[in-house]
Amino acid sequence: MSGIVGYIGKKDAYAVLIHGLNRFEFRGYDSIGTAVLAANEFQIHKHAGRLAAYKEAVGENLPKGNIGIGHSRWATHGIANDINAHPHVSNSGRLAIVHKGIVENHASLKEQLLKEGFEFKSETDTEVLINWIEHIRNANGYNLLESIQIALNQVVGAYSLIILDRDEEAMYAVRKGAQLVIGVGEDEYIVATDSTPINAYTDQVINMEEEDVYRLVPGKEVQVLNLKNIEKTPVIEKLEEALDIIEKDGFAHFMLKEIYEQPKAIVDSYRGRLNATEAWVRLGGITEYRNKLNKASRIIFGACGTSWHAALVGEYLIEEMARIPVEVEYASEFRYRNPIIGSEDVFVAISQSGETADTIAAIELAKEKQALIYGICNTVGSTISRMSHAGSYIHAGQEIGIASTKAFTTQVVILTLMALQLADYRGHISKSQLSTILSELERIPDKIKEILKLDDRIKAIAKEYHEANNFLFLGRGANYPIALEGALKLKEISYIHAEGYPAAEMKHGPIALIDEDMPTVVLATNDSAYDKIVSNIQEVKARKGRVIAIVNEGDTVIKDIADHTIEIPATLEIFAPLLTVVPLQLLAYHIAVWRGADVDSPRNLTKSVTVE
Ligand code: F6R
Numbered sequence: 001m002s003g004i005v006g007y008i009g010k011k012d013a014y015a016v017l018i019h020g021l022n023r024f025e026f027r028g029y030d031s032i033g034t035a036v037l038a039a040n041e042f043q044i045h046k047h048a049g050r051l052a053a054y055k056e057a058v059g060e061n062l063p064k065g066n067i068g069i070g071h072s073r074w075a076t077h078g079i080a081n082d083i084n085a086h087p088h089v090s091n092s093g094r095l096a097i098v099h100k101g102i103v104e105n106h107a108s109l110k111e112q113l114l115k116e117g118f119e120f121k122s123e124t125d126t127e128v129l130i131n132w133i134e135h136i137r138n139a140n141g142y143n144l145l146e147s148i149q150i151a152l153n154q155v156v157g158a159y160s161l162i163i164l165d166r167d168e169e170a171m172y173a174v175r176k177g178a179q180l181v182i183g184v185g186e187d188e189y190i191v192a193t194d195s196t197p198i199n200a201y202t203d204q205v206i207n208m209e210e211e212d213v214y215r216l217v218p219g220k221e222v223q224v225l226n227l228k229n230i231e232k233t234p235v236i237e238k239l240e241e242a243l244d245i246i247e248k249d250g251f252a253h254f255m256l257k258e259i260y261e262q263p264k265a266i267v268d269s270y271r272g273r274l275n276a277t278e279a280w281v282r283l284g285g286i287t288e289y290r291n292k293l294n295k296a297s298r299i300i301f302g303a304c305g306t307s308w309h310a311a312l313v314g315e316y317l318i319e320e321m322a323r324i325p326v327e328v329e330y331a332s333e334f335r336y337r338n339p340i341i342g343s344e345d346v347f348v349a350i351s352q353s354g355e356t357a358d359t360i361a362a363i364e365l366a367k368e369k370q371a372l373i374y375g376i377c378n379t380v381g382s383t384i385s386r387m388s389h390a391g392s393y394i395h396a397g398q399e400i401g402i403a404s405t406k407a408f409t410t411q412v413v414i415l416t417l418m419a420l421q422l423a424d425y426r427g428h429i430s431k432s433q434l435s436t437i438l439s440e441l442e443r444i445p446d447k448i449k450e451i452l453k454l455d456d457r458i459k460a461i462a463k464e465y466h467e468a469n470n471f472l473f474l475g476r477g478a479n480y481p482i483a484l485e486g487a488l489k490l491k492e493i494s495y496i497h498a499e500g501y502p503a504a505e506m507k508h509g510p511i512a513l514i515d516e517d518m519p520t521v522v523l524a525t526n527d528s529a530y531d532k533i534v535s536n537i538q539e540v541k542a543r544k545g546r547v548i549a550i551v552n553e554g555d556t557v558i559k560d561i562a563d564h565t566i567e568i569p570a571t572l573e574i575f576a577p578l579l580t581v582v583p584l585q586l587l588a589y590h591i592a593v594w595r596g597a598d599v600d601s602p603r604n605l606t607k608s609v610t611v612e
Helices: 013-023 051-058 106-115 125-140 144-152 254-260 262-270 284-288 290-295 305-322 357-368 383-387 406-425 431-452 455-465 477-494 503-508 530-541 557-561 573-594
Strands: 003-008 031-038 041-048 067-073 095-103 157-165 171-176 181-185 188-192 204-207 212-216 223-226 298-303 326-330 345-351 372-377 390-393 470-475 497-502 519-523 546-552 564-568
Touching: 003 013, 003 095, 003 157, 003 171, 013 031, 013 051, 013 067, 013 188, 031 051, 031 095, 041 051, 067 095, 067 157, 095 106, 095 125, 106 125, 125 144, 125 157, 144 157, 144 171, 144 212, 144 223, 171 188, 188 212, 254 262, 254 573, 262 406, 262 431, 284 290, 284 390, 284 406, 290 406, 298 305, 298 357, 305 326, 305 345, 305 406, 305 477, 305 573, 345 357, 345 406, 357 372, 357 383, 372 383, 372 406, 390 406, 406 431, 406 573, 431 564, 431 573, 455 546, 455 564, 455 573, 470 477, 470 503, 477 497, 477 519, 477 573, 497 503, 503 530, 519 530, 519 573, 530 546, 530 557, 546 557, 546 573, 564 573
Parallel strands: 298 326, 298 345, 345 372, 372 390, 470 497, 470 519, 519 546, 546 564
Antiparallel strands: 003 067, 003 188, 031 041, 031 067, 095 157, 157 171, 171 212, 181 188, 181 204, 212 223
């Protein structure tokens, strides 16, 4: 997804912008652009394609100046070409903008601007936006800060913006529905979509709040206006991230590194939140809202993609252990319905990035209907974490690979803790059961390490199947969401068509697809549905299908039927998803690598989907 960065200070702005855009390399984008300001002139370079091609196009003659803005674009309005790439400049040539997000009412604003004689070079909503701001300024004679405030009150959408005025040594930053961070250095500011372009220069940051408009001039007091005219005082916080977080540590791809980080990420996610000997679980947000949660008539999960799969595991865990009815909703569907939800319900939003536009809109709707909002996010200070009444961070560490891996497993850990804490509050679990379950949770990181030792074997299986055009993934119970997740991982990074199904549903349609060319991956761990799964495998084999089965160590039954078995350690049934997902992540990864695909930046995908 798009990323924006801006610099004002004493350094070479272009170098800071390129450093920042490099940090966005794994967000997913299709064009790059920068505008550097010097002697009241913008030096603009913008090109469709990747950063390396962009740098080549700029050549040796680098823009010079100490103020600049940069953008990596993921096309929403207008195709990916040089003209639609940002920055965009207003008709007078005075204002330049980079923009992340969307302007929903751009068509009607454009119509008004056209009537007033404005002209447009691109198909973007961004060019409309900067001219709308210019139009407000021209019409009223306000200063730029006020003009931005007034203009944006007439703009519908979720976005973050950085704006420069050719005639001023100042930078303007706006956050509305899309995260924006200001790095505060010595006589300099770096504004960016996240802290990765900032942390090389300073660890002092302002996490901009919703609807804030900042005017930044080095050496002068920061000016803040809020779109709703709320008075604001900027709060400078210390950035907690280590500088080395985004190195690959010798792994070929971030995705592989992140798969291998799961044992540590899982420990980080539960550290300090449980004690197996004393049999307690404590998520701060759940403790704080204990009374309300105890009375909750229903929990509704809202999420997208992989986070939605985690929600399905959460449904299984909470219903199984806490006995609270759960519904799992695609955030994008929920928000466009008239859902039945009220003050006695709890809406749990799950989002790695905390910036997913549909999940944000679903939260707004649930909030309007008085539900308690519980956010489960990875990114500290993200929009969703700020919108929630309570919540828990998953502490997965920064996830860069576009295909989510460690965020998924740590989301599942948090959902497990949530289910256990609620089960404890509601008297559905004894202390000894809780202690047994927590002890097993503490063994999960080591069990994942055992599975990671199977990497070479999985790589060999991947080689045999990497030319397949279609894959089927089957699972039952808590392994059903893992079948969906395995299929999603494979299609995202290898571009192979893959379907995930509850195993029993196979007979109701997908079985027609099975032949020797369509491999089926079956999650066949030794749980309550084991015998049924064995029958499902036999049904596939009877139709000449090839089967890769994920089984528990020592399984002899499936070994004789399936073409390949991947043996993983046994665990409690509720923890099966945390283990079975790992070989599927590795399988997808190796198949993609065998096919020569760009694993960390798959086509058309982006790390956080901030458009609707
Ligand atoms: C898949 C993946 C996406 C995200 C989805 C929601 O590997 O990463 O499906 O899970 O876009 O993103 P978040 O969790 O940031 O809300």
